[in-house]
Amino acid sequence: MYCMKFEELRLNRPLLDAVRTAGYETPTPIQAEAIPYILEGKDVLAVAQTGTGKTAAFALPILHRLGDGRSPRPEQQGRRGSRKIRCLVLAPTRELAQQIMDSFKSYGRFCKTRQTVVYGGVNKHAQTRTLRAGVDVLVATPGRLLDHMADGNVSLDGVEMLVLDEADRMLDMGFLPDIRRILAKVPKRRQSLLLSATMPKPIRDLSRDILSNPVSVEVARVSSPAEAIEHFAYRVEKSEKSQLLCTLLENTPFTRALVFTRTKHGADKVVRNLTKAGIEAAAIHGNKSQNARTRALAAFRSGKTAVLVATDIAARGLDIENISHVINYDLTAEPETYVHRIGRTGRAGASGTALSFVSGEDRGSLRDIERLICTQLRPAGDLPGYVAPKVMFAELPHRPRSAAPRGTGGQRNRPRAGATNSARRRPGRGPRRARTAVAS
Numbered sequence: 312m313y314c315m316k317f318e319e320l321r322l323n324r325p326l327l328d329a330v331r332t333a334g335y336e337t338p339t340p341i342q343a344e345a346i347p348y349i350l351e352g353k354d355v356l357a358v359a360q361t362g363t364g365k366t367a368a369f370a371l372p373i374l375h376r377l378g379d380g381r382s383p384r385p386e387q388q389g390r391r392g393s394r395k396i397r398c399l400v401l402a403p404t405r406e407l408a409q410q411i412m413d414s415f416k417s418y419g420r421f422c423k424t425r426q427t428v429v430y431g432g433v434n435k436h437a438q439t440r441t442l443r444a445g446v447d448v449l450v451a452t453p454g455r456l457l458d459h460m461a462d463g464n465v466s467l468d469g470v471e472m473l474v475l476d477e478a479d480r481m482l483d484m485g486f487l488p489d490i491r492r493i494l495a496k497v498p499k500r501r502q503s504l505l506l507s508a509t510m511p512k513p514i515r516d517l518s519r520d521i522l523s524n525p526v527s528v529e530v531a532r533v534s535s536p537a538e539a540i541e542h543f544a545y546r547v548e549k550s551e552k553s554q555l556l557c558t559l560l561e562n563t564p565f566t567r568a569l570v571f572t573r574t575k576h577g578a579d580k581v582v583r584n585l586t587k588a589g590i591e592a593a594a595i596h597g598n599k600s601q602n603a604r605t606r607a608l609a610a611f612r613s614g615k616t617a618v619l620v621a622t623d624i625a626a627r628g629l630d631i632e633n634i635s636h637v638i639n640y641d642l643t644a645e646p647e648t649y650v651h652r653i654g655r656t657g658r659a660g661a662s663g664t665a666l667s668f669v670s671g672e673d674r675g676s677l678r679d680i681e682r683l684i685c686t687q688l689r690p691a692g693d694l695p696g697y698v699a700p701k702v703m704f705a706e707l708p709h710r711p712r713s714a715a716p717r718g719t720g721g722q723r724n725r726p727r728a729g730a731t732n733s734a735r736r737r738p739g740r741g742p743r744r745a746r747t748a749v750a751s
């Protein structure tokens with residue numbers, strides 16, 4: 312099979328050296344497709360999920376275009392000779408903004424480009440100082456950028472390149488008015504890139520407003536998550552989820568597990584219950600201070616904490632390697648969110664497992680998810696106190712009267728270690744029961 316080389320993308324030497332230092336051998340599909348267009352100066356509309364290499368797909372050509380260390384042109388000099396911002400990257404969350412910043416730093420390690428990141432939740436003074444000294448690339452969340460604009464710390468009239476990353480999430484989070492206020496201050500003549508994991512109508516409308524003659528690049532449709540991921544589901548009543556999670560984590564070999572809850576309060580509760588059971592876990596969500604979030608992420612990245620509990624918004628765009636299990640403690644009503652969540656595991660061809668807790672009221676959501684990913688979530692295997700159903704729901708309407716009565720817990724199995732995926736390994740075993748419950 313022919314694999315493109317980074318050299319063929321005509322990136323400059325300092326960038327090729329940085330790519331080699333990062334250990335990348337070949338461009339990912341989105342990089343191979345998007346980089347040439349961005350280098351040509353075209354506007355690009357990219358449908359791409361986290362994990363596809365999308366950040367390098369825009370950061371590398373941007374750094375190339377900014378030049379490797381040449382002085383800014385006179386019209387790019389700001390006040391007191393400081394550099395004017397030439398590239399503005401907007402991202403929905405602090406974590407994603409920081410990750411983008413880290414990527415610019417890493418790919419720009421042999422360039423003289425200056426970059427900084429600003430986001431809320433932390434003190435503004437240090438950000439103000441760096442902004443006033445001048446940077447070429449500014450990565451920002453919309454709210455904090457508007458703050459700095461209002462304070463007169465930043466001027467966008469030198470922006471030549473604009474990136475909106477995870478545009479769908481920015482819209483979900485209600486940033487559209489902020490984005491429009493920011494765009495009003497950016498020169499009309501510029502190159503714009505819009506990246507989004509999904510392409511609902513509001514995104515198509517926004518892209519029409521901000522892109523001119525864009526090239527569309529689509530590498531992995533949101534409906535086709537990485538094939539290396541196995542999808543399993545546990546049929547469980549709401550009140551029994553907490554017990555199931557503890558049992559599951561105690562009986563499943565995993566390297567890192569990312570647990571999703573619907574609410575911030577729910578995330579804290581899960582952490583409390585896990586801690587009580589002696590399982591070290593941390594939560595990240597919008598109510599946590601930036602310091603607490605950074606600490607929790609660092610502990611998870613380093614492997615000190617093996618379980619991270621997150622809300623969708625906080626976890627959006629997180630790039631953490633080696634997440635072996637994504638656990639949907641609360642199933643999401645939006646099937647696209649399921650795809651975003653499980654995109655955290657099975658990265659770069661590694662295998663991963665997505666486990667979902669499904670209660671009766673999630674039945675419709677489950678059907679929507681399965682339809683979107685064109686895959687049925689298989690009933691996961693037995694665990695101590697949990698007996699796997701043969702099917703999640705499909706056969707329920709036709710369930711013979713003699714089947715186990717609803718909600719009784721059916722028969723309980725004896726504790727058995729490492730049983731998570733056993734239903735798959737032991738075809739045909741076990742009683743034919745459609746409903747199960749977890750010991751409380």
Ligand code: AMP
Pocket residue numbers: 334335336337338339342360361362363364365366367630659
């Ligand atoms: P992203 O989709 O930008 O969040 O990137 C996902 C991960 O892929 C990051 O950890 C990158 O370091 C990594 N990555 C990006 N480009 C490449 C590449 N060409 N080869 C290998 N890994 C890459």
